Amino acid sequence: MMQCYRTLLMLTLLLLTAACTSINSHQYGNGQMGNLVLVEPLPANMRSQMALARYNQILGQVELNDSQRADLLYQRGTLYDSVGLSGLAQFDFSMALKLKPDMAEAYNYLGIQHTQNREFIRAYESFDATLEIDPDHDYAYLNRGIALYYGGRPELAIDDLHQYHKKDEQDPYRVLWTFIAESEVDYEQARRNLADSRAQLPQENWATQLVDLYLGNISERKLLSGLLVGVENQRELANRLCEAYFYLGKYHVARGETAVASNYFKLSLSTNVFEFVEHRYARLELELIREDVLAGPRR
Template identity: 40%
Template sequence: MKLACLALTMVLAGCSSPQQQWNQPPMAVPFQPTIQQQIQLARIDQLLKRNDLDNATLAQVFYERGLLRDSLGLRDLARLDFNQSLSLKPDQPDVFNILGVYFIQSAHFDAAYEAFDSTLELDVTHPFAQRNRGIALYYGGRYQLAYEDLNAHYQQGINDPYRAIWLYLVELEREPEKAQQKLRNWYDASDKQEWGWQIVRLYLNDVSERDFLNSIALESEDNDMLAERLTEAYFYLGKRYHHNKDFPAALMLYKLTLAGNVYEYVEHRFALLELNRLMTEVNNQPQPAAVTDSNEEA
């Protein structure tokens, strides 16, 4: 791994910013299905052939297969499993929650709100539903409601950098002139222990992009950690360039977010949604007026 980190560091030396077109961005080996995952999937398929399982057990088995398929990037098949599980046992907050995430990915925001509302009705203490509903509201352009959810979620764990990051992204839309100072306050109030606070430091311009990516390459203990951290790094870098209307850089960064196949990370989940939003913005940009030839006859 030391050699891999050294190689990545050498690559970074020649690629300091998206303005240089990210000719050789740092990369990890993409996640691949493990033998354990494939064996587990085969065992679940065999279990579902039995005819002596009650509905509650079947619902749990479909849910577990859905989670496994989701971790392998088989999201359409996973969604079928989750829906099947819910039809057998309708009172599953975790199933409503993950279906809500799928609705965000497909930009069906009203359905996402309903799914997260159902999650919270079944389990008001669910650890992710309020955050996910806030993210859905953010993507749906309902920034005040998104702020209410994400601020409440942040207050429940001020040492979690990702709670601060998503709240900051909402504030960039709601009160952009105050967002940077608020992020600084949240950073100062935290214990700064989790790695994700390095992303916050990047947003605060306390660390350069080059040093930020260098630290990922040097400090990642194995390929899995490298892939996971690069997935996060590229997504949030992409969000910053996207906000600044640097569409080519954002486009490349969102693609790099997808490159590691870290399917279970929210950053990977929403990168395709961001790409679609970006392309819509580009297509809606005013087109330059056609230049007429001054020598052309009237």
């Protein structure tokens, strides 16, 4: 009887193991995403909440001139943006610009939010205004390049992203966004440019591994296994995972593996690092994937 029980138990365990392997293979494609690192989503920042309360009090009770009110509205808008309240942030930026029309940074923030909402013409106008006021505004070139990329104008996006990349050729993120846009125009040339840019990147920057992944120099599993190296706290981990999972999502979109890509974009969103470019556009990527599933590939 005992021998029969042991045999039955072994068969049950074997069946369960096979079932789990089958599920993982079906969902994640032969072990993809098999050694994920997860982070507790960042909580709402208490300091930001207290600062918002103070701004609300000052704006509601203190007599201010137009310039002072505009500056406070802008600062409150950046705090709203950092905790994910983009609608309130957009309202504050718009109000600040009515009072002080030469605030380049407020135009830049508005452009980002228009891009997230796929209001591309308004986004281009906002970034154009930013650069007209401040021609050396680095991030306006990045953000306008991203808007042009998502707006279906990759040729124009490349010009802006090249401009952004030239300001710091040792930044892996600048290299990646340039490649993402270039690959929409000429994939083989984009890979050659990516390989050339890789030579300028510092090995000690963890994000250089993302470029190596895109070049095929390292495996996805190796990249995932190294995500904890050098991380000292939960904030650093959340920041890193927000970035890593977004670019892994883009990597799988390019390979046509939209189910895996969707999971990575959702993981990027789950970090709650609202102010990062990668978090901002992970949701847009998910929208595009859903549209592609319904209408067929369009990118």
